[in-house]
Amino acid sequence: MEHPSTPLEPTQSKARIQLIDALRGFALLGILAVNMALFREPIQASFMGLATDQAPLDQAATWLVSFFATSKFYTLFSLLFGLGFSIMLTRARERGDAFVPFYLRRLLVLLGFGIVHAVFIWTGDILVTYALMGAVLLLFSWVKRPRTLLIWALALFLLPLPFYGLGYAGLAFVQTQPELSTEFDRELTSSMATFEIDLAQAQVVYRDGNFLAITAQRWNELATLIWPSMLFTAPSVLMMFLIGAYLGRREVFQRVDQHLPLFRRLLIFGLLVGVPANLIYASLIGANAVTLSGLTQLIGGAGALHIGGPAQSLAYVGAFALLSQVAFGQRLIALLAPVGQMALSNYLLQSIIATFIFYGYGLGLSGSMGAAQGLLLTFIIFGLQIPLSHVWMRRFRYGPAEWLWRTLTYMRPQPLWRTTGLTDRRPSPL
DSSP: OOOTTSOOOOOOGGGSOHHHHHHHHHHHHHHHHHHHHHHHSOGGGGGGGOOOOOSHHHHHHHHHHHHHTTTTHHHHHHHHHHHHHHHHHHHHHHHTOOHHHHHHHHHHHHHHHHHHHHHHTOSOOOHHHHHHHHHHHGGGGGOOOHHHHHHHHHHHHHTTHHHHHHHHHHHHHHHTOHHHHHHHHHHHHHHHHHHHHHHHHHHHHHHHOOHHHHHHHHHHHIIIIIHHHHHHHHHHHHHHHHHHHHHHHTTTTTTGGGOHHHHHHHHHHHHHHHHHHHHHHHHHTTSOTTSHHHHHHHHHHHHHHHHHHHHHHHHHHHHHHHHTTSHHHHHHHHHHHHHHHTHHHHHHHHHHHHHHHHSTTTTOOTTOOOHHHHHHHHHHHHHHHHHHHHHHHHHBSSOHHHHHHHHHHHTSOOOOBOSSSSOOOOOOOO
């Protein structure tokens, strides 16, 4: 039953959980580290192993990002998305408010952000995927037993594994057949030659093109590469949504000190499973994928990443929760929390800064920076976002994008300026 006298309201600063915000801030660092490769070179360079990094220092930087960051942070953000969904759902039911219309409006606004971001700023957007999978997540709002969410998450985790196995086995079999292997390599070389032409054309557009030319290039990549590849990322996003919703139903972040054994298990499980799987991935992903042998290794590495990425993201969650119980960890969380409070604004700002650096309507440095320089730039950009976020959140209730998101979701202007002092750090729902 709806209660018009108690409509859904945006969560105020004193009603936030600082650990969740800090995890969002940490995830933004990892996301930028991974995305930097797609900023500094056209996205075609990352498809089929066409990365151009050759110097030993660049190879080391690529390996570090592959091991520590790739598929660990969009999955972590997905977990936090599902956690937020669960907390908002619980609050709405406690207040007797209608949740589904509110959440659909929230997702629709997020979808709008994602489309604008993808078409007019940068193609590597994740917001569209979150918005679409968020609508699927709504179907689980009627699940009564939290354990059911984990069962569905496990099913989504297992779903792609047979395809990785069959793909790897099929290519390995082709390698044992000389005639098939020769024909496959011939076709693959022809396809990759066409792909490399597309890469060279994209490089020119991104380095020298104006805003209209680059926007046209973005649209072509969205239609042919990015949005079709959503079929591969969507199951893992939904899987992590459900794990986050499970943690939210158990209220583990509201009472971290009472759930330390669970967080220890997440850390241990994540390290035992994630570290070896990601070692395999980081080692295999450097293979030359233009050959049949390289493509076989690439599929094997992708299968390892499917296991290791989510596992290691759970280890990060466990580590941050345990760190929150000691002085050093509390200082780290306090440092990162404002970044996470305005995570959407910072995510969009990262894209704006990076595309200005690399695209023709900015500094035009596309294709001129290696992985090591890109990693250094990652830390510089994120390092600037930390004090900027602290200054902004001292004065305002929300980041600018968060304010617009809330205003459109609640269909009325939200207060932006703070009327009191610094953020109250007491934990509560969101």
